[in-house]
């Protein structure tokens with residue numbers, strides 16, 4: 333087995349990944365490695381993913397070993413920002429040609445590294461492998477090693493050729509490369525008990541700089557950001573940090589977990605999007621640093637800063653409430669943590685008519701339901717035509733989404749705001765949320781909408797393409813309503829898994845035919861959720877709706893209590909309800925941090941924090957079933 337394929341296998345079986353944590357022991361043993369399918373890299377190849385993850389390291393020369401198109405495809409397409417060096421934005425490529433394919437491209441690669449070092453003298457050169465040189469057998473590890481010895485500079489091989497898989501795999505392979513060749517290779521000039529790493533943050537539109545001043549004020553130092561506005565030396569010495577925050581994207585979970593394992597740097601998964609999330613993340617950073625030896629007064633200062641910043645943010649947002657009264661938003665974020673944006677938009681007085689949940693976890697969906705009510709319009713997958721109709725019928729006044737959907741809003745003559753990675757505004761932290769509200773206001777009240785909504789003098793409103801399209805959709809909907817057989821056929825034809833092209837009917841039939849009860853079983857029989865895995869939550873819901881996942885009703889109160897106590901609260905650290913309740917009672921615990929200290933619960937990704945707060949609340953009020961039983965005895 334080549335070292336690249338064993339690295340890929342390791343990355344797939346990452347124990348820190350939430351999907352793996354939720355699997356049974358038997359499923360875990362099977363691992364996650366899947367046969368790659370043609371087209372699996374259509375949304376971005378593994379090389380692209382590796383480049384996205386590391387290019388924000390600003391003082392490094394990023395050299396792409398391959399045909400020029402690989403570099404052209406991936407160069408600076410995300411809008412990360414640098415506070416210093418600009419060498420990262422220079423596109424370096426070996427631009428290999430037919431002769432190299434015949435005779436090998438290693439010499440050309442070596443010469444390119446030499447030229448970069450002589451002309452630019454960067455602290456390190458990162459060399460990215462791509463499909464063509466990988467297929468002709470160019471050994472970039474050997475060339476990088478030889479160049480490093482000859483020129484006395486770190487030359488880092490990033491072995492993530494496009495064909496090995498999708499973008500997300502490339503993010504993780506990039507992480508493996510820095511774990512192996514960069515992290516721990518240098519020492520910081522000094523250390524403090526307040527040093528943290530931020531992992532998986534790319535400083536898009538410079539948004540990290542909206543949070544950094546707050547950390548500076550608290551005396552917390554970002555020892556290394558991997559990789560937004562990062563410097564080579566900082567990453568190389570990042571193993572001396574006391575704690576780490578992994579920004580909610582799981583792109584670099586392997587880096588966070590392995591740094592915890594190798595260097596005893598605990599991490600949590602947090603986000604600086606939204607006011608509540610920003611506060612929670614600041615609290616968690618302070619709490620982790622205190623546990624690692626920082627002065628406990630840090631928490632008081634953090635709370636004071638949170639109170640001040642939250643007040644400023646809500647005061648700034650308050651003036652928009654009257655302008656936003658009755659305005660409705662359609663939020664298409666892809667689903668990752670969309671609830672944190674939902675909460676902030678609601679506070680600003682906007683009404684959410686729907687939000688996408690395509691990539692949301694079950695917990696994310698529950699959170700959205702809490703915020704938007706049980707009837708929340710959660711959109712798994714909305715066709716462009718459906719989005720258009722929703723906007724055109726004025727069921728939404730503005731759409732917030734990524735760039736790909738913008739033309740739908742613009743065709744409907746409705747305002748649109750970019751909230752994905754290509755955006756030009758920074759929405760992170762407290763000021764970021766205020767900025768988001770400001771931008772929504774500007775988009776909603778832009779006078780251009782009045783102009784473009786007026787029909788052109790030559791236009792026949794009764795017969796323009798917009799009205800024809802809407803009439804066509806309405807006719808289709810009416811036909812379906814009148815024909816239950818056709819309606820059922822359309823319902824069953826709804827695509828659930830886009831990667832493997834599996835529809836609802838196929839999944840329902842397989843569940844019935846094989847009495848399936850798990851997502852894994854459905855995957856085995858239909859291939860659904862066998863690609864990017866984003867639809868696994870949806871598959872679980874189908875299982876639930878069909879009653880395939882049975883909720884056992886326990887009539888024996890003692891057995892019911894045992895089952896309740898055995899319910900897992902913290903998946904990362906495998907802590908159940910009973911353990912937490914016992915610890916709260918035995919030690920008189922009153923805070924999440926104390927529960928964590930005594931039981932380890934919430935010491936992983938931190939997503940169970942809210943559930944623990946509820947348990948704390950219920951035990952302190954004597955509402956938990958445990959206390960009722962004790963009282964009854």
Ligand code: SF4
Pocket residue numbers: 373377378379380398401402405461462463464493494495
């Ligand atoms: S690495 Fe391969 S898949 Fe990716 S852009 Fe280059 S040739 Fe295409």
